[in-house]
Amino acid sequence: MPSPRYWREIPQRYRLEASKCKGCGKVFFPPRLVCSSCKSREFEMVKLEREGKLITYTIIRVPPSQFTDQSPYAMGVVELNGGVKILSQIADCNLDKLEIGQKLRIEFRKIYNEGEAGIICYGYKCVPA
Amino acid sequence: MVGIIGYGAYIPRNRIKVEEIAKVWGTDANSYRKGLFVEEKSVPSPDQDTITMSVEATHYALKRSGIDPQKIGAVYVGSESHPYAVKPSGTVLAEAIGATPEIHCADYEFACKAGSEAMFVCLELVRSGSMEYALAVGADTSQGAPGDALEYTAAAGAASFIMGKDNLLAEAVETYSFMTDTPDFWRREYQYYPRHASRFTGEPAYFKHIIGAAKGILKKVKLEPKDFKYAVFHQPNGKFPLKVGKLLGFKREQLDTGLLCPWMGNTYSGSSPMGLTAILDEAKPDDLILMVSYGSGAGSDAFVWKVTSRITEVQDKAPKTKEILNNNKNYIEYGTYAKYRGKIRKAE
Known part of the structure; x- marks a missing residue:
């Protein structure tokens, strides 16, 4: 980016x-x-609220090049308290134990680095609550 | 009066046990477990760094303070693992909590003492009347070379404190600092891992400065160890803080609440500040707390805190440090740890 x-x-x-x-x-x-x-x-x-629940998700096993070190990882639609739905990576989770309806919360994380010398892009991800 | 109006801590979920590291390097895990009094340490996920942990700890501090972030006048992040060599961590943190643009930001560095440095300066800025609130963070994703003794303890975590004059949950009764030029631990520019002078990091470095700072502040406030409910010292391992506490005349029950290293590792700039958050989680009004940091190079900042009646109103407003430490742990193997910490050389 x-x-x-x-x-x-x-x-x-x-x-x-x-x-x-x-x-x-x-x-x-x-x-x-x-x-x-x-x-x-x-x-x-x-x-937006920083807590919510998992609506649906998929496991990314063949990611874009800048995310290869993170694969496999989960991307999900998360309904935050208040009703707004966001698309977010689900970090720090056991991929085999993700469940629809699971409570999640927002954490501030690195999204990716622009290579070794570029900027570090930060943003939100969801983690199990 | 000045002091803490909000505090919070953050610890990544990943843990690696001492046995797992010892297995790879062919060393005796028990000698580290008993010799250093460390069982396991926290490990940041690949998408975590000093900035991300600082943001999470500060969200908890803001919850406990109840203030508008726009009223914060300074954001100081103390760390020896700032993600950028040139670009401040503080501006990202300030932006993430909504404290920009009328704010003063600076990144502090002083080995493991950078967090308490930030706390010291924030207290004085508030005391001087320059600003209503100031935010101090001590955070690190500590580096330890593979196979080095540091690898058994170098961990990750953050502590955040908002300083103010009103609605204190702990008053800063006194501060005192003790510094000399002592080359016990360092990292030269462009070097990936720090170097240390092995046993020289003990007596002439850690113990001399912590004892100097502790005795200095006790003399200044005319108090004795028995007057304190709690004491917390920098925790490069589990053994040193207990030993220095005993040398100063503190009893084990005064030290246990703030002792996190055996199960968290050494969070460098976050170490004694995180111990203070664990104490504040359990403290009661009028309790006295002695905190002494230590940063190689070398120096110690000492603080005497007096807990106020507001503490009981805020303790449950955010997750407590030992809850974060003990819940949702994810144990990883050395291979995963090496990948997460960037210890594996890959093709360009």
Whole structure:
């Protein structure tokens, strides 16, 4: 990920900042400029909850090149308390014991390094609660 | 009055036992278990570093403090394993907790004393009135060369403290520091692993500075070891803090609560600060705590803390240090440990 793009996404990747539509109350993560529900362009910033449950998951065994050291690893759809669903890596878990409905919580982790000399990209991952 | 208004600790889930390391290097595990009093140590996952652990410990500190992160005036991270050689850890932490942009950030380094350095400076900044709150973190993913004695203890963890003037949970009654130029442990630039002077790290280094700092602060506050409910010293292994405590006149029951190294390892800059978090988890109002850090090179920072009545309101607001240490452990083999710690040379 180029540094400028990583930098632009810091509010959502570091602090789980989402946008809540002032028109209809729908919450978007990552934030959007136009509400897909009521077409409003006015939003307020809200922070997502840091706990949730696993909705579904898959095991990645043939990952993109920058994630090869981490394979196999789990990617899941996680419903955070409050109802927003996010896509996240499930870290520090036993892949054979993951269960739908399992309680998870957000932790701040390295997502990947841009090689040995590039920037370190941080963000959220989910871990078993 | 200045002191701690929020604290938190973080320990990765992975553990490796001393036996597992000894098996690979053909050494006698029992000599390390008994000689160093260490059973196992924490190991960071490949996606964890000083910054990620600092963020998690600080989330817990914020929960206990109940303050708005925007009111924090300084973020200081003490570590000897900052992920970047040039780029601060503090700015990532400040951004992650929502404390930017009106903030002063700095990374501290002083071998294993960097965390208590940050605590010392934060207390003084708040005392001076320069800022309402200041955040100090001691964290490390400690390095130990494969096969070296350090490998049996070099561990990972973080402790975070928010200093303030109001709503204290522990007042900083006094501070005192004791430093000399002592080359007992070092890492030169571009070197991957630190070097140490073996037994020279004991008497003229660890013991001299901790005893000097402890005696200095006790004289300053006119207190004796028996006046304290708890004492915590830097924990390069399980044996040294118990020995230095005994030499100073402390009893085992004063030392046990903050002693984490036998089951966590040496978290370097996080060591005595994490011991303090374990004590705060169990402390009661009016308890007195003596904390003395040690950083090679060499020096010690000493603190006398007096616990306030607010402690009981905040202890359960975030996970306690020994709960984190004892729950959800994941034991790994040496091969996995070597992979996680980047000890395996791969093709370019």
